[in-house]
Amino acid sequence: MLWHERIADIIKNAYFKAFNQEAPEETLQMIEQPPDSSLGDFAFPCFRLAKTLHNAPNKIAEKLNEAIGENNMVTTETKGAYLNFFVNRKAFANSVIDEVISSKGSYGSSKEGEGKTCCIDFSSINIAKRFHIGHISSTLIGAALSRLYAFKGWNVVRINHLGDWGTQFGKMIAAYKLWGSKEMVEEGGVQALSDLYVRFHEESEKDNSLDDLGREWFKKIEDGDEEALSIFEYFKELTLKDAKKVYDRLGIEFDSYAGESFYNDKMQPVIDELQEKGLLVESDGAWVVDLSDENMPPCLILKSDGATLYATRDLAAALYRKKTYDFSKCLYVVAYEQDLHFRQLFAVLKKMGYDWVDEQMEHVSFGMVGYEGEALSTRRGNVIYLDDLLQKSVEKALEILEEKNPNIEDKQLVAKQVGIGALIFTMLQNNRIKDIDFWWDRALNFDGETGPYVQYTYARCSSVIEKGSHIDAAPDYSALCDDITMEVLKALYRFPMAVSDALFRNEPYLITRCVTDIAKAYNRYYYEQRILTDDYSASAARLLLSRATKEVIQTGLSLLGIETPEKM
RNA sequence: GCACCCGUAGCGCAGCUGGAUAGCGUAUCAGACUCCGACUCUGAAGGUCGUGGGUUCAAGUCCCACCGGGUGUACCA
Numbered sequence: 001m002l003w004h005e006r007i008a009d010i011i012k013n014a015y016f017k018a019f020n021q022e023a024p025e026e027t028l029q030m031i032e033q034p035p036d037s038s039l040g041d042f043a044f045p046c047f048r049l050a051k052t053l054h055n056a057p058n059k060i061a062e063k064l065n066e067a068i069g070e071n072n073m074v075t076t077e078t079k080g081a082y083l084n085f086f087v088n089r090k091a092f093a094n095s096v097i098d099e100v101i102s103s104k105g106s107y108g109s110s111k112e113g114e115g116k117t118c119c120i121d122f123s124s125i126n127i128a129k130r131f132h133i134g135h136i137s138s139t140l141i142g143a144a145l146s147r148l149y150a151f152k153g154w155n156v157v158r159i160n161h162l163g164d165w166g167t168q169f170g171k172m173i174a175a176y177k178l179w180g181s182k183e184m185v186e187e188g189g190v191q192a193l194s195d196l197y198v199r200f201h202e203e204s205e206k207d208n209s210l211d212d213l214g215r216e217w218f219k220k221i222e223d224g225d226e227e228a229l230s231i232f233e234y235f236k237e238l239t240l241k242d243a244k245k246v247y248d249r250l251g252i253e254f255d256s257y258a259g260e261s262f263y264n265d266k267m268q269p270v271i272d273e274l275q276e277k278g279l280l281v282e283s284d285g286a287w288v289v290d291l292s293d294e295n296m297p298p299c300l301i302l303k304s305d306g307a308t309l310y311a312t313r314d315l316a317a318a319l320y321r322k323k324t325y326d327f328s329k330c331l332y333v334v335a336y337e338q339d340l341h342f343r344q345l346f347a348v349l350k351k352m353g354y355d356w357v358d359e360q361m362e363h364v365s366f367g368m369v370g371y372e373g374e375a376l377s378t379r380r381g382n383v384i385y386l387d388d389l390l391q392k393s394v395e396k397a398l399e400i401l402e403e404k405n406p407n408i409e410d411k412q413l414v415a416k417q418v419g420i421g422a423l424i425f426t427m428l429q430n431n432r433i434k435d436i437d438f439w440w441d442r443a444l445n446f447d448g449e450t451g452p453y454v455q456y457t458y459a460r461c462s463s464v465i466e467k468g469s470h471i472d473a474a475p476d477y478s479a480l481c482d483d484i485t486m487e488v489l490k491a492l493y494r495f496p497m498a499v500s501d502a503l504f505r506n507e508p509y510l511i512t513r514c515v516t517d518i519a520k521a522y523n524r525y526y527y528e529q530r531i532l533t534d535d536y537s538a539s540a541a542r543l544l545l546s547r548a549t550k551e552v553i554q555t556g557l558s559l560l561g562i563e564t565p566e567k568m
Numbered sequence: 569g570c571a572c573c574c575g576u577a578g579c580g581c582a583g584c585u586g587g588a589u590a591g592c593g594u595a596u597c598a599g600a601c602u603c604c605g606a607c608u609c610u611g612a613a614g615g616u617c618g619u620g621g622g623u624u625c626a627a628g629u630c631c632c633a634c635c636g637g638g639u640g641u642a643c644c645a
Contacts, residue, residue, distance in 0.1 A: 032584075032587080032588095033584080034588070035588065035589080035590090035591085036588080036589080039588070043587095043588085045587060045588085047586095047587070047625070047626075048587095050625080056625095057625080079588075080588075081587085081588090081625090082587090082588065126645085163645065165645090166644075166645070167644090168644095168645095260645080283642080284642080284643080285643085286642070286643055288642070288643090295570090295571075296571080296641095297570095297571090297640095297641060297642065298642065299642085300642045300643055302643085303642090303643040304643060305643080307643080309642090309643070309644085309645085310644075310645050311642095313645090335639090336572085336573065336638090336639065336640090337639060337640070338639095338640085338645090339571095339572060339573075339639075339640070340571075340572075340639090340640050340641070341640090341645090343571095343572085365573090367573090367574090367638090368638085368639080400607075404605095404606095404607065405605090405607095418607095429580095429581080430580085430581060430582085431581085431582085433573070433574075434574080434580095434581080435574085435638070435639095437580095442580080445594085446607070447593095447594080447607070448592095448593050448594055449592075449593050449594090450593090450607090452607060453607070453608095455607090456605085456607050456608085457608095459605080460604090460605065460608085463604075463605060464604050464605090467604055468604080494584095497584085501584080509582090513582070513592090516592090516593095517592095520592090523608060523609070524608090524609065524610090526604080526605095526608080526609090527600095527608065527609045527610085528609080528610095530603080530604070531604055532604050533604095567605095568607080
């Protein structure tokens with residue numbers, strides 16, 4: 001039983017005894033953890049009760065305290081309006097460790113999502129463009145969320161909504177036909193495609209007949225011309241092959257690559273439906289859904305030349321996903337630049353009568369990535385490609401390993417785990433909404449609260465557990481009752497709540513920070529408390545704590561997509 | 569112009585959805601290994617929480633105005 005619940009029960013009983021009425025519904029939610037452990041392990045603030053009980057908050061706290069009396073699980077004391085609880089440390093240690101060890105790596109998981117489906121639209125790379133750091137947030141946040149939902153029992157559909165539609169692909173084909181060749185692209189990969197595109201732009205400044213050629217080729221794609229399609233498919237294959245390398249290194253897979261082109265033939269029904277429901281109005285030759293009652297600009301559905309737009313496609317995609325997956329939740333992990341677009345999208349769906357939108361659809365927006373104080377820009381060279389970044393981070397990790405632990409086995413593998421782990425950790429350390437200014441020296445800094453710090457703690461646990469493997473005495477939990485050990489136990493205790501909060505708020509950083517807290521508490525403990533001693537019963541208990549720490553760190557990091565080497 | 573987001577220590581950020589003395593990391597300074605891994609640990613210093621009002625027993629947190637920064641604002645995605 002959770003200690004929160006246990007304490008809520010104690011309060012409820014005391015409340016009834018003291019005031020002869022039921023305690024408020026939200027008693028459980030009112031329980032807090034004090035800012036300082038010396039105040040208590042849990043606290044119940046009584047301010048809010050003053051009104052209903054017509055009594056001063058500190059008097060209420062005192063009365064509850066009297067009503068509780070003696071209890072073998074907690075001792076209580078009042079401090080002003082707070083009723084503070086000190087847990088029975090031995091019982092607390094025992095229950096936290098049991099809980100972790102008995103769940104066998106699934107500590108913090110649950111089945112609350114069972115039978116429900118969550119679609120997560122993330123990463124969403126563009127065809128014929130290299131994977132750069134502009135896509136890293138969506139990719140890592142989306143991947144972490146997909147693991148989190150799965151951990152909570154959800155059926156997760158990971159969708160890579162490819163940017164694979166638009167006139168630029170007509171231009172690409174034109175450029176390819178003019179100056180490119182299979183050999184050249186085979187050798188240069190996606191970079192060669194980007195170069196072709198850049199060249200097309202340059203040349204079309206001088207020769208504007210090229211733009212017509214581009215449009216012609218795009219028209220051919222639209223009309224299903226065999227040659228155009230086969231070249232286009234080839235570009236797509238090439239891009240995905242490149243991206244796959246990055247995804248593999250990050251341990252990410254997708255269930256669907258249905259991108260923009262996929263919805264090409266699925267928009268007409270949506271347009272018809274908008275028409276039938278009387279939502280489509282003409283405006284300056286274009287067809288829009290008016291959203292002035294929502295204080296938003298109109299949502300453009302059809303251009304004046306009859307062509308569809310981004311919003312049209314997203315409407316079709318949303319309805320398709322609902323029909324195909326019957327989701328209970330549909331997340332869009334997209335930068336905040338598109339806040340308005342999603343607000344419009346959701347508003348239009350609601351006008352169409354889809355009331356599930358409010359509860360089920362969410363734009364999980366995040367801050368933008370810049371490079372050393374400037375905006376990302378391919379033209380100015382302010383671009384970092386993801387494969388380069390991963391490579392550099394792994395190299396840095398390898399350098400440090402060579403220096404600190406040159407004789408380690410699987411050095412290359414460990415360097416990869418540490419280097420990539422460091423990167424993921426940094427990216428998932430803060431609130432999504434914060435902009436990220438990318439600096440090489442910051443990205444490659446492994447000191448302080450970083451991925452390697454937590455991984456190091458994990459390796460430390462492994463090491464001491466191995467050293468103590470000969471101990472088979474029955475654990476004596478009274479060895480886990482001092483203040484410093486309690487901080488480790490409390491950090492472990494908080495983990496399931498961090499997981500729940502992270503899911504509720506769609507914020508992976510809550511996991512990152514919880515795992516960091518655990519590592520910090522354990523490192524301090526490790527320094528202050530000798531784990532392996534002559535007292536085998538005490539050692540056995542301390543080893544169990546180490547094992548619990550190790551397992552929770554592993555669970556937490558794996559949710560983020562970070563691996564845990566046994567040695568580093 | 570309008571809409572949305574952000575503003576907390578030099579820098580990078582938390583702050584449990586309104587509660588106890590505002591924290592963490594970095595950088596700076598001072599310390600700690602004959603000892604389970606020094607990629608560790610302890611301590612010091614660093615703040616009118618952008619500004620001014622308001623609501624409340626209680627405001628970094630809620631409301632209003634202003635200042636500063638970012639993003640968006642119909643035929644791109």
